[in-house]
Amino acid sequence: MNNLLTMLSPSALHIAKRDDIVWWKAWIIRIVSVVFALIVCGVITIALTKLNPVKMYMTMIEGAVGTPRLVWNLLQNTAILLCISLAVTPAFKMRFWNIGAEGQVLVGGLATATCMIFLGESLPTPLLILVMAITSIAAGALWGLVPAYFKTRFNSNETLFTLMMNYIAIQIVAYFTLEWSVHKGSGTPRTLEFGQLPMLFGQKYLINILIVIVLTVIMYIYLKYSKQGYEISVVGESENTAKYIGINVKKVVLRTMAISGAICGIAGFLLVAGTDHSLKSETAGGRGFTAIMVSWLAKFNPVFMIVTSLLIVFLEKGASKISEVYRLNPSFSDIITGIIIFFIIGSEFFINYTVKINKTSKEGSK
Amino acid sequence: MEQKIALELKNITKSFGSVVANKNVSLQVRKGEILSILGENGSGKTTLMNMVSGIYYPDSGQMFIDGQEVEIASPKDAFNYKIGMIHQHFKLVDVFSAAENIVLGLEDEKGFDLPAYVEKIKEITEQYGFELDPYKKIYEMSVSEKQTVEIIKVLFRGADILILDEPTAVLTPQETLKLFAVLRNMRESGKAIIIITHKLHEVLSLSDSVAVLRKGEYIGTVKTAETNESQLTEMMVGKKISLNIERSEPVNCSDRIVVDKISCVNREGIKVLDDVSFTARSGEILGIAGIAGSGQRELLESIAGLQHLTSGEVLYHDPKTGKEERLRDKTPLEIRQMGVRLAFVPEDRLGMGLVGNMDIVDNMMLRSYKKGKSVFLQRKAPKSLADEIIDRLEVVTPSANTPVRRLSGGNVQKILVGREIASSPTVLMAAYPVRGLDINSSYTIYNLLNEQKQKGVAVIFVGEDLDVLLELCDRILVIGGGKIAGTVDGRTATKEEIGLLMTKTGHGDISDERGVNTNE
Numbered sequence: 001m002n003n004l005l006t007m008l009s010p011s012a013l014h015i016a017k018r019d020d021i022v023w024w025k026a027w028i029i030r031i032v033s034v035v036f037a038l039i040v041c042g043v044i045t046i047a048l049t050k051l052n053p054v055k056m057y058m059t060m061i062e063g064a065v066g067t068p069r070l071v072w073n074l075l076q077n078t079a080i081l082l083c084i085s086l087a088v089t090p091a092f093k094m095r096f097w098n099i100g101a102e103g104q105v106l107v108g109g110l111a112t113a114t115c116m117i118f119l120g121e122s123l124p125t126p127l128l129i130l131v132m133a134i135t136s137i138a139a140g141a142l143w144g145l146v147p148a149y150f151k152t153r154f155n156s157n158e159t160l161f162t163l164m165m166n167y168i169a170i171q172i173v174a175y176f177t178l179e180w181s182v183h184k185g186s187g188t189p190r191t192l193e194f195g196q197l198p199m200l201f202g203q204k205y206l207i208n209i210l211i212v213i214v215l216t217v218i219m220y221i222y223l224k225y226s227k228q229g230y231e232i233s234v235v236g237e238s239e240n241t242a243k244y245i246g247i248n249v250k251k252v253v254l255r256t257m258a259i260s261g262a263i264c265g266i267a268g269f270l271l272v273a274g275t276d277h278s279l280k281s282e283t284a285g286g287r288g289f290t291a292i293m294v295s296w297l298a299k300f301n302p303v304f305m306i307v308t309s310l311l312i313v314f315l316e317k318g319a320s321k322i323s324e325v326y327r328l329n330p331s332f333s334d335i336i337t338g339i340i341i342f343f344i345i346g347s348e349f350f351i352n353y354t355v356k357i358n359k360t361s362k363e364g365s366k
Numbered sequence: 367m368e369q370k371i372a373l374e375l376k377n378i379t380k381s382f383g384s385v386v387a388n389k390n391v392s393l394q395v396r397k398g399e400i401l402s403i404l405g406e407n408g409s410g411k412t413t414l415m416n417m418v419s420g421i422y423y424p425d426s427g428q429m430f431i432d433g434q435e436v437e438i439a440s441p442k443d444a445f446n447y448k449i450g451m452i453h454q455h456f457k458l459v460d461v462f463s464a465a466e467n468i469v470l471g472l473e474d475e476k477g478f479d480l481p482a483y484v485e486k487i488k489e490i491t492e493q494y495g496f497e498l499d500p501y502k503k504i505y506e507m508s509v510s511e512k513q514t515v516e517i518i519k520v521l522f523r524g525a526d527i528l529i530l531d532e533p534t535a536v537l538t539p540q541e542t543l544k545l546f547a548v549l550r551n552m553r554e555s556g557k558a559i560i561i562i563t564h565k566l567h568e569v570l571s572l573s574d575s576v577a578v579l580r581k582g583e584y585i586g587t588v589k590t591a592e593t594n595e596s597q598l599t600e601m602m603v604g605k606k607i608s609l610n611i612e613r614s615e616p617v618n619c620s621d622r623i624v625v626d627k628i629s630c631v632n633r634e635g636i637k638v639l640d641d642v643s644f645t646a647r648s649g650e651i652l653g654i655a656g657i658a659g660s661g662q663r664e665l666l667e668s669i670a671g672l673q674h675l676t677s678g679e680v681l682y683h684d685p686k687t688g689k690e691e692r693l694r695d696k697t698p699l700e701i702r703q704m705g706v707r708l709a710f711v712p713e714d715r716l717g718m719g720l721v722g723n724m725d726i727v728d729n730m731m732l733r734s735y736k737k738g739k740s741v742f743l744q745r746k747a748p749k750s751l752a753d754e755i756i757d758r759l760e761v762v763t764p765s766a767n768t769p770v771r772r773l774s775g776g777n778v779q780k781i782l783v784g785r786e787i788a789s790s791p792t793v794l795m796a797a798y799p800v801r802g803l804d805i806n807s808s809y810t811i812y813n814l815l816n817e818q819k820q821k822g823v824a825v826i827f828v829g830e831d832l833d834v835l836l837e838l839c840d841r842i843l844v845i846g847g848g849k850i851a852g853t854v855d856g857r858t859a860t861k862e863e864i865g866l867l868m869t870k871t872g873h874g875d876i877s878d879e880r881g882v883n884t885n886e
Binding site for chain 2: 226227228230233234237238240241243244245246248249314
């Protein structure tokens with residue numbers, strides 16, 4: 001048979017599943033995929049905008065970390081995204097598709113704002129902050145418990161349920177935003193003066209960042225070393241196994257969703273009291289959904305989530321800077337981020353599988 | 367008379383990751399010959415045939431058809447070379463008739479002419495002696511009829527080389543005989559037939575020659591007429607083994623589990639257990655025989671606290687206190703907290719007994735993780751238990767931190783059984799514990815069950831192989847359609863006696879599970 005023909009035939013390449021790959025090889029694959037992504041983005045940039053891609057990337061980096069203020073901004077945004085990612089992780093690990101982080105964050109923020117407005121003048125600041133934290137945790141947990149309750153009681157679909165709970169939360173917050181706006185009904189949100197989180201070492205966002213770092217460590221230990229974390233894994237892997245060894249599945253689902261919602265509540269609290277000092281229906285800003293990607297990309301490992309959330313926030317900030325500086329349509333920055341994330345997710349394929357070039361049958365027979 | 371070689375494989379090698387599924391396999395099949403490919407589970411039989419039918423592509427090696435070297439890269443290529451494979455799991459459209467399924471996907475320039483196709487189908491059925499109504503819908507068919515459709519589908523496309531993957535696994539003994547008659551007719555008309563199997567008696571009664579695979583390696587081909595069961599076993603397993611189970615006399619028997627008139631219904635509201643009563647005694651192995659799906663699973667789950675009973679009682683006699691405990695309506699956790707040491711090896715190993723994605727250590731913890739007041743897990747004791755089981759039961763694994771799904775079936779089962787007996791149980795229930803295991807692993811499991819019996823444990827063993835049940839068990843309970851059909855003595859009963867009891871109450875669900883493997 002013609003050698004060339006065999007090479008060109010569809011069977012010249014085939015895909016085979018890899019065994020476990022050494023961790024550093026996996027990281028080389030990931031890094032190479034990012035390099036490829038940058039090259040592809042560069043080609044597309046030239047084709048669409050005739051800009052110099054190297055310059056564009058420089059602008060991007062500048063937009064993300066160009067000044068100390070930007071760096072703090074980046075870290076603060078990463079912290080919030082990471083916090084929400086930590087929140088959805090136990091639920092996803094349990095195979096409970098919590099798409100409702102957005103709403104859970106918002107009700108947490110709403111609870112915080114309510115305390116700031118109505119208790120602000122009567123309570124001393126430390127006590128006020130404590131009350132704010134507790135109410136926001138409770139509000140988030142409650143918002144998470146509702147779909148969990150219906151799931152365990154009536155086996156309702158949690159994906160749809162949590163998703164719809166988002167809209168309820170958004171509308172409630174939108175209502176109060178109008179109600180509490182500077183001129184009632186104008187929609188300009190009021191700045192909430194009482195109960196703002198304190199600055200540490202003169203940095204406004206440092207306290208947010210520190211709280212999230214502590215949460216990350218706690219979540220890592222909780223999932224890996226606690227009995228409850230073990231129960232979450234078992235329920236997620238196989239409900240039958242959980243029943244077989246006598247785990248109360250309903251209890252685990254309710255408890256885990258309460259935890260998931262509670263941490264979202266904390267994120268809402270940090271956003272309102274620590275970052276924005278105001279409440280809008282855009283306060284969560286889609287991070288409840290982005291967090292799902294962060295969590296999956298990190299394979300539910302809280303420590304890896306630091307990297308994935310940082311990456312995503314970096315891309316967002318950098319890309320929006322490009323549109324701003326070169327006066328491009330904002331869709332262009334979305335294209336760039338999209339391509340980079342596509343390559344990163346795509347690299348997982350090459351980590352799990354290997355592409356082999358077939359030896360031609362002539363070689364096999366010598 | 368020397369027939370022409372229809373298909374020849376030379377030095378075929380295929381690996382998945384680091385697992386070598388086939389290593390330098392060479393074999394040939396002639397026209398008008400039935401070749402059996404014999405090997406234990408996991409020896410690479412199906413992988414090899416999947417390469418011939420274009421589903422997998424070999425890493426290296428050559429294939430020849432009618433003496434010509436060919437490359438088979440897709441099922442379509444295989445079809446062009448007139449190779450047809452009948453898989454273990456059928457691929458048919460339920461709402462279509464037999465004829466529609468047979469012609470499905472055919473590219474015919476003349477247009478779709480069903481009556482003409484039906485004529486051709488009828489010719490095929492008559493030629494080889496099939497029984498089939500071309501207009502019958504698939505969902506109305508029994509498993510054996512569906513298989514017939516699959517075979518005709520391949521013949522309709524003009525296949526000259528037929529490959530059948532474990533064709534008798536789903537058939538009753540009578541249906542098997544019919545299939546064999548048809549296959550012999552095909553041989554007479556010059557087709558080359560390959561059947562994949564691990565059943566020795568089928569090999570001996572049907573095929574002309576046997577190719578044996580062991581752990582992916584080709585061991586050799588022998589003429590059926592010149593071989594016997596023990597030689598084939600030796601080729602398959604690699605060493606001489608005596609297929610005997612030592613059965614000791616039960617001593618100090620006392621009632622341990624008393625099941626009193628229990629009934630339960632499944633999700634569709636159908637009664638799966640109907641007024642079942644029996645007693646399991648300590649120091650004895652109680653076998654449960656029956657057509658698959660007759661209520662065996664529900665029976666064990668009722669005792670383990672996983673089924674909701676509509677009526678009846680499950681009682682446990684505590685050997686220490688002599689008290690009688692009621693187990694009905696208790697959860698598995700409550701049962702354990704009552705001090706009832708119940709071990710249960712469920713049928714679904716990775717979906718129930720173990721968690722596939724967790725490592726061996728974490729799987730050891732499943733039963734015991736709650737122990738102690740700490741909120742954190744203690745991995746020390748499970749780790750040493752894991753090491754002990756790996757060592758004592760000769761589990762083949764890279765380490766105790768390997769996810770169990772990576773292990774082979776036999777090793778997975780050793781882990782599960784090992785964990786269950788580590789809790790020094792007073793009752794041990796095992797459902798189909800040797801399904802899919804190779805001969806050596808099977809005997810390890812039988813020995814473990816026997817060991818437990820000698821320690822005074824009440825062992826309940828659900829099995830499908832009647833020969834094994836008769837060799838291993840002291841008493842055998844026969845179940846049919848959720849009812850107890852009878853109890854026989856394991857030492858004196860015969861296979862025929864049990865077979866008769868199994869079908870007495872009729873309607874076991876055999877439509878989608880394997881049927882009675884009385885001769886396995």
